[in-house]
Amino acid sequence: MYRNRIVAGVLAATALATGATACSGDDKDDAAAAPAGSSAPAASPSGVPGAGIPFGPACSAVPASGKGSFQGMSTDPVATAASSNPMLSTLVGAVKKAGLVDTLNGSKSLTVFAPTNDAFKKIPKATLDKAMADKKTLTSILTYHVIGRRVSPAGLGTGDFKTLNGAMLKSSGSGDSYTVGEDANVVCGNVQTANATVYIIDSVLMPPK
Incomplete structure (x- = not known):
């Protein structure tokens, strides 16, 4: 019985660690999929295209x-x-x-x-x-x-x-x-x-x- 509790504890800890790793990976994927992949010209906060970036x-x-x-x-x-x-x-x-x-x-x-x-x-x-x-x-x-x-x-x-x-x-x-x-x-x-x-x-x- 005691042995079974130890095994269950180890499995629970492993599951938590795996879940944390998965969440971390999702965050990285979201960052990679964000505006960096956009083809729109970069603009300054005022909406004017950045220096050297063609627009139109x-x-x-x-x-x-x-x-x-x-x-x-x-x-x-x-x-x-x-x-x-x-x-x-x-x-x-x-x-x-x-x-x-x-x-x-x-x-x-x-x-x-x-x-x-x-x-x-x-x-x-x-x-x-x-x-x-x-x-x-x-x-x-x-x-x-x-x-x-x-x-x-x-x-x-x-x-x-x-x-x-x-x-x-x-x-x-x-x-x-x-x-x-x-x-x-x-x-x-x-x-x-x-x-x-x-x-x-x-x-x-x-x-x-």
Whole structure:
């Protein structure tokens, strides 16, 4: 009888120890399954995406690897980086026609609002062709998309910037939703290149006359 009580005590102690170990393992599994596995961009307490983290619906169209990826673009100066991004081929062609490749690549610190190919398609073809053929007009438009320093997402909230064109450009918004100029929306923002922060936008910005 006494022997049976000892065996029962040992079994009870073993069960308690096993239960404690199982609970500990569950806690670890919960921690591993938490936000660390989320694909959403990290944000600061204010809701603004963290430094260097791209945001926006069009970011999913950026290649996952290679020169055109976020990692690939981060190592090249901005004009070279843009040439690797399939969404920006029309912009890159315009930059080359305007002779601005060396200016953009050679600058130390810039912010570039980069219209997508679809943004250029919003412009009537005859108007776009005329601008593309006029280097002075094209240069004026393109430099209106560039600021001579890096601007973080937080800086776009109530922005009023002097562009390389010389004209002022306003921005507004919060979190991961920003408008530049009158109606251009940031569709993939905070893209880092070696010398610039890029905000891909859905409309071409036109400088004031």
